[in-house]
Amino acid sequence: MGTLGKETPKKADILDTIGHTPIVEISRMSPSQEVRIFAKLEGNNPTGSLKDRIAKYMIEHAEADGRLTHDKVILEPTSGNTGIALAFIARRKGYKITVVMPENVSVERVQLLQAYGAEIIFSDGSKGTNGAIVVAEEIASKDSTYFMPYQYGNTANPLAHYETTGQEIVEDLPETDVFVAGLGTGGTLMGVGKRLKEYNPGVKIVAVVPHPDDVIQGLRSLEDGFIPPILDLSILDSRIMIESQDAFRVTRELMQKEGIFAGISSGSVVCCAMRLAEKMEKGNIVCLLADGGWKYLSTSLWTREFTDLKD
Numbered sequence: 043m044g045t046l047g048k049e050t051p052k053k054a055d056i057l058d059t060i061g062h063t064p065i066v067e068i069s070r071m072s073p074s075q076e077v078r079i080f081a082k083l084e085g086n087n088p089t090g091s092l093k094d095r096i097a098k099y100m101i102e103h104a105e106a107d108g109r110l111t112h113d114k115v116i117l118e119p120t121s122g123n124t125g126i127a128l129a130f131i132a133r134r135k136g137y138k139i140t141v142v143m144p145e146n147v148s149v150e151r152v153q154l155l156q157a158y159g160a161e162i163i164f165s166d167g168s169k170g171t172n173g174a175i176v177v178a179e180e181i182a183s184k185d186s187t188y189f190m191p192y193q194y195g196n197t198a199n200p201l202a203h204y205e206t207t208g209q210e211i212v213e214d215l216p217e218t219d220v221f222v223a224g225l226g227t228g229g230t231l232m233g234v235g236k237r238l239k240e241y242n243p244g245v246k247i248v249a250v251v252p253h254p255d256d257v258i259q260g261l262r263s264l265e266d267g268f269i270p271p272i273l274d275l276s277i278l279d280s281r282i283m284i285e286s287q288d289a290f291r292v293t294r295e296l297m298q299k300e301g302i303f304a305g306i307s308s309g310s311v312v313c314c315a316m317r318l319a320e321k322m323e324k325g326n327i328v329c330l331l332a333d334g335g336w337k338y339l340s341t342s343l344w345t346r347e348f349t350d351l352k353d
């Protein structure tokens with residue numbers, strides 16, 4: 043009693059629990075027995091999304107090269123997940139953080155940010171994440187106290203996915219033929235795409251984007267003219283547009299058929315994988331399920347008819 047047992051592996055730090063997320067087969071979602079669909083569950087990260095990976099990388103790279111010191115305040119424009127992940131890392135490492143977010147993000151995101159101790163500045167909801175970017179850039183340009191990781195232009199974002207997410211897929215499912223993920227900053231698709239293509243040049247990298255006038259939290263259409271600087275479109279083999287109603291429907295189906303409680307962008311990714319599977323003779327598709335369902339409970343997605351839901 044009173045001593046730490048030696049038989050169970052221990053992590054020295056909560057930050058060591060980021061990544062190494064499970065890959066599970068979701069056979070009930072596949073329209074064909076010859077095409078196997080797998081889901082990588084990023085909701086299993088400490089704050090419930092893939093963004094824990096990039097938050098850790100962006101902060102630790104900035105610490106290493108001296109851009110981030112304890113007299114600075116971290117500032118980031120975000121639709122939620124990156125802000126929550128950065129706030130988590132900031133709390134653990136003792137930094138102050140301010141996030142700029144569109145005012146219409148889900149209430150769970152606001153509450154989580156408050157729980158992690160972040161200050162929140164709300165931007166015009168009708169201007170979406172692009173509006174939050176403009177506000178954050180203006181604040182940072184006037185005050186050098188702020189350090190802005192800026193996930194859209196920070197090479198540590200795709201690097202995190204190259205060295206961790208992509209590497210894990212190569213190790214856990216080397217026979218991957220198609221990789222499908224949502225496009226937000228493009229970090230996931232760039233990093234994982236580069237690693238998988240290095241391993242198997244024949245692999246197909248597919249981006250899921252929302253229709254230009256539709257909203258799927260975390261994803262962006264490129265039609266509004268903002269191309270994230272880290273995005274290299276030559277890594278993508280195709281871009282598939284998904285409507286939010288289909289994303290909602292498949293998010294519910296994932297819960298009903300597989301017992302997987304995932305966020306709405308995950309529904310859009312699996313919906314896209316199902317469409318691809320219909321056209322393939324055989325093969326393995328890996329879907330990146332970016333977050334868990336917790337932050338979307340207030341949308342009533344799982345308790346109301348999805349056809350009633352707007353966003």
Ligand SMILES: Cc1ncc(COP(=O)(O)O)c(C=O)c1O
Nearest residue numbers: 224226227228229230260307332
């Ligand atoms: C829920 C969700 N899905 C997908 C993405 C897209 O990931 P990436 O920024 O790596 O393109 C994000 C990014 O914000 C997200 O929050």
